[in-house]
Amino acid sequence: MSTYIQNFIKFRPLLNELIMRDIKTKYRKSILGVFWTILNPLFMMVVLSVVFSNLFKFDIEYFPVYLLSGQLIFNFYNEATTSAMGAIIDNGPLIKKIYVPKYVFVLSRIFSSSINLLASFTALIFVMLAMRVELHYTVLLVPIPLFFIVFFSLGVGILLAAITVKFRDIMHLYSVFVTALMYLTPVIYPMSILPEWLEKIVLLNPITNILMMFRDVMMNNTVPSVSSILLAAVEVVVVMAAGLYVFYKRQDTFILDI
Known part of the structure; x- marks a missing residue:
C-alpha cells in the first residue's frame, strides 16, 4: 500500500497537468470557455422545464430546481464515465513511450469532470436563490451524496477504461446504455x-x-437516512473493488491492445 501511495505522490504533478489539459481541450477556441459548465445545465433546465412542466403537469414545487438537481447528478455520471472510458486509448502514445501509472489517466478524467460538477452545483445554488427556495442547514451535508457519485463514477470509469482497450464496441454500446439508464x-x-x-x-x-x-x-430539509448512506457506501465499495480488480488484471496488456 505504501508503494501505491508513494507512486501517487510522485506522479501527482502529472495528474494536475492532465486535469488542466482535459479542461483546456474541452473548451478550446470557445469564447465563453469554462462558463459553459454553468450555462449548459441552465439552458437545458429552461428547455426541459418548459416542456415537461406544461406537457406532463408534474405536481412538483420548484420544478426547475428539481430538474436541475437531477441533471447535476446524472450528467456528471454520464460525462465522467464516458470520458474515463477512453482515457487509456486516448493516451496510448504516452503510455508506449514512458512508464506512468495508468490509473492516473482515468483519475484525470474523473477529477476534471468533478470541476464541472462543482460549477453545475454553483448554477443550482444561483437558481435556488433566484426562485427564493429556502436553503436549509441540511445543505451542509451535500458533500455526502457528491462524494458517493464521484467515487461510484470512478469505479465505473476504471472498469470501463480497462475493458474498452480490448473491446472497442463498448464505446458505442455504452451510449445506448446511458440513455436507457437516464430513463430509469x-x-x-x-x-x-x-x-x-x-x-x-x-x-x-x-x-x-x-x-x-x-x-x-x-x-427537502431532510438528513439522509442511515440505510441510504450504507446502501450507497456498499454500492461504491463493490463497484470500486470490481473496477480496480479488472484494471489491475488487464493493465499489463494495455500496451498490446492500444
Whole structure:
C-alpha cells in the first residue's frame, strides 16, 4: 500500500497537468470557455422545464430546481464515465513511450469532470436563490451524496477504461446504455407517478439512491437516512473493488491492445 501511495505522490504533478489539459481541450477556441459548465445545465433546465412542466403537469414545487438537481447528478455520471472510458486509448502514445501509472489517466478524467460538477452545483445554488427556495442547514451535508457519485463514477470509469482497450464496441454500446439508464433515474419525473413494479426497478439503480439523497439535503430539509448512506457506501465499495480488480488484471496488456 505504501508503494501505491508513494507512486501517487510522485506522479501527482502529472495528474494536475492532465486535469488542466482535459479542461483546456474541452473548451478550446470557445469564447465563453469554462462558463459553459454553468450555462449548459441552465439552458437545458429552461428547455426541459418548459416542456415537461406544461406537457406532463408534474405536481412538483420548484420544478426547475428539481430538474436541475437531477441533471447535476446524472450528467456528471454520464460525462465522467464516458470520458474515463477512453482515457487509456486516448493516451496510448504516452503510455508506449514512458512508464506512468495508468490509473492516473482515468483519475484525470474523473477529477476534471468533478470541476464541472462543482460549477453545475454553483448554477443550482444561483437558481435556488433566484426562485427564493429556502436553503436549509441540511445543505451542509451535500458533500455526502457528491462524494458517493464521484467515487461510484470512478469505479465505473476504471472498469470501463480497462475493458474498452480490448473491446472497442463498448464505446458505442455504452451510449445506448446511458440513455436507457437516464430513463430509469428520476431526473425528470417524480417517483410518485411510477407504477409499483417500475418503481422497484428504478430503485435498483444505484444512481437513484444518490440522487434522492442529494435532493433530500438540497430541497427537502431532510438528513439522509442511515440505510441510504450504507446502501450507497456498499454500492461504491463493490463497484470500486470490481473496477480496480479488472484494471489491475488487464493493465499489463494495455500496451498490446492500444
